[in-house]
Amino acid sequence: MNFRLGTLTLAMGVGLLFSASAMAEEGTFSTTSLTPDTAVKLAQAALKSCQDQGYQVAVAVLDRGGNVQVLIRDRFAGPHTPDTSIAKAWTAISFRSATTALAASTQSGQPQSGARDIPGVLMLGGGVMIEADGSVIGGVGVSGAPAGELDEVCAQAGIDAIAGDLM
Secondary structure, eight states: OHHHHHHHHHHHHHHHHHHHHHHHHTSOOOOOOOOHHHHHHHHHHHHHHHHHTTOOOEEEEEETTSOEEEEEEOTTSOTTHHHHHHHHHHHHHHHTSOHHHHHHHTSTTSTTGGGGGSTTOOOSSOEEEEEETTEEEEEEEEEOSSSHHHHHHHHHHHHHHHGGGOO
C-alpha cells in the first residue's frame, strides 16, 4: 500500500511539474489593438452616419481594456453624451455583447437584471464590440440619437467603415 501511495504521489508530482513548465511557456500573451488612425476613422464614420440622419451625438472608441482611444462630440450633442458613449462602449466590451441586446435581457424581473447594478455599466443601446479574428479588440459607443437602436446603427456604420482594416 505504501508503494502504491508513493507511486501515486510521484505521478502527481511529475504531472504538476509538466503542468508548471507548460504554464511557464505561456507567461505572456499578445493582443490586437486598433491603431490611433483606425480608431479615428471609426469614430468619424460613426459620427457622419448619425449626422446624415440628423442626429447630434458623441462617439467613443475604447481599446479592449476599456481605455478611451477616441472621443468626439458633435457641436450640439448634449453634455451627457460623452460620458454616456464611453459607458456604452465599456459595457459592450465587458459583457461581450451589443448593449441593445443587454438592455432587453437585463430588464427588471429578468434573471440578468442584477447586472444593471454593477458600477460603470450602462444598459442602453448604442454600444458595440469591435472584433478581429474572433477576438474583442475594443468597443464603440454612440450617444445622442433619439433611441439606443439608432445609436447602435451609427456605431455599426463606424465598424463597417474599418472592416477592411481589421486583420
